[in-house]
Structure formats: structure tokens, C-alpha cells
Amino acid sequence: MKKIRLKKKQKNNLTILLLLLSVLALIFAAYQGKEEAKQPEETFLQDQTTLDFIRTIGPTAQEIAAANDLYASVMIAQAVLESDSGQSTLSQAPNFNFFGIKGDYLGQSVSMPTLEDDGKGNMYQIDADFRSYGSQRESLQDYAQLLQKDIYRNVRRSYAHSYQEATTALTGTYATDTAYGEKLNHIIEAYGLTIYDRF
Known part of the structure; x- marks a missing residue:
């Protein structure tokens, strides 16, 4: 029984970790999109x-x-x-x-x-x-x-x-x-x- 509970706990921890990583990836992607949107203007202003x-x-x-x-x-x-x-x-x-x-x-x-x-x-x-x-x-x-x-x-x-x-x-x-x-x-x-x- 202990082994099964441990596995369930590990699965839950892994699920939470994956969710956190997904959220961080989305935040990073949104930030990158904003930075890339700025790039063409900066390139236009300075060469x-x-x-x-x-x-x-x-x-x-x-x-x-x-x-x-x-x-x-x-x-x-x-x-x-x-x-x-x-x-x-x-x-x-x-x-x-x-x-x-x-x-x-x-x-x-x-x-x-x-x-x-x-x-x-x-x-x-x-x-x-x-x-x-x-x-x-x-x-x-x-x-x-x-x-x-x-x-x-x-x-x-x-x-x-x-x-x-x-x-x-x-x-x-x-x-x-x-x-x-x-x-x-x-x-x-x-x-x-x-x-x-x-x-």
C-alpha cells in the first residue's frame, strides 16, 4: 500500500510540476512576443x-x-x-x-x-x-x-x-x-x- 500511495503522490507532484512549467513557458512566450514586436521599430530607428x-x-x-x-x-x-x-x-x-x-x-x-x-x-x-x-x-x-x-x-x-x-x-x-x-x-x-x- 505504501508503494502505491508514493506513486500517486509522485504522479501528483509531477502533474503540478508540469503545469507550472507550462505556465512559465506561456509567460516566457508572451514576453518574447512583446520583445520581438519591438525589434522591427528599433531596427528602423537605428542601423x-x-x-x-x-x-x-x-x-x-x-x-x-x-x-x-x-x-x-x-x-x-x-x-x-x-x-x-x-x-x-x-x-x-x-x-x-x-x-x-x-x-x-x-x-x-x-x-x-x-x-x-x-x-x-x-x-x-x-x-x-x-x-x-x-x-x-x-x-x-x-x-x-x-x-x-x-x-x-x-x-x-x-x-x-x-x-x-x-x-x-x-x-x-x-x-x-x-x-x-x-x-x-x-x-x-x-x-x-x-x-x-x-x-
């Missing part, structure tokens, strides 16, 4: 190419921004947006033009097609001369010098009390794209670029 580009230019941008009364977060976001995270032809060697700055740099330029906004959200293509630099640092430094012009006064930290004010000031001055500031804000938020504004 490895952009992260690598930010890591490459971030420290130099932070240093140059601090010396020139600028938000490094805005500088980096512009570089990401204008250069397609360093993937555009214009942003690669030998040009290193991360910001789509037109004209020439120490007599060096390159002609490239570009899209312009007519001020009403309609895009059209033109060919333009863009500055060509010898290094990444020269590109970042020249950008900082460009933003010392009076037209960009409201982009500087002395006048813009937040990066959002700075990006608003760039819209319609630096770029004709009417959504320019919103695009920069999205990049700054998605990649946590405000960390570079801490001097």
Missing part, C-alpha cells in the same frame, strides 16, 4: 552603418562644437542626414563633404546632382559645385566656421536654448527642405545624440 558613422565623427564633432558655440548633436545629425551616414559619394574620400556645403574649399570643389525644395515641399534636381576637403576634421571644422555667419546666429548655443531651437533655425536657412528641422530632431532622438552636447 549599424549610422551607429558606426556617429562613433567615427562623434568625438571630433563634440570637440569642434564646444569650441564654436554649437550643439554637437545638431552637427552630427546634419552629417548623418546630409551624407547618408557617410555613404554618399560626396561624403567619402577624397571629398569628405558631410554637410552638402556648396562652393569650394581652398579652391577645391566637385560637381554633383542634388535635390532642392522650392519652398512648398516640391523637390527638383540641379547640378551644383560642392566643397571638397582633405579630411573629416576639415569638413567638420569648415561647417562650424560656416555657422558663425550672422544668418546662422540663432543656431548657436548662445541664442538657441535647446537643440530643437537650433534645428528650427536651420530650416529655411541652411536647407530649403521645409521638414529639415523635424528630420534632424528625429535623428537626434533616435540615436541619443544629446550625449555629445555635454562638454
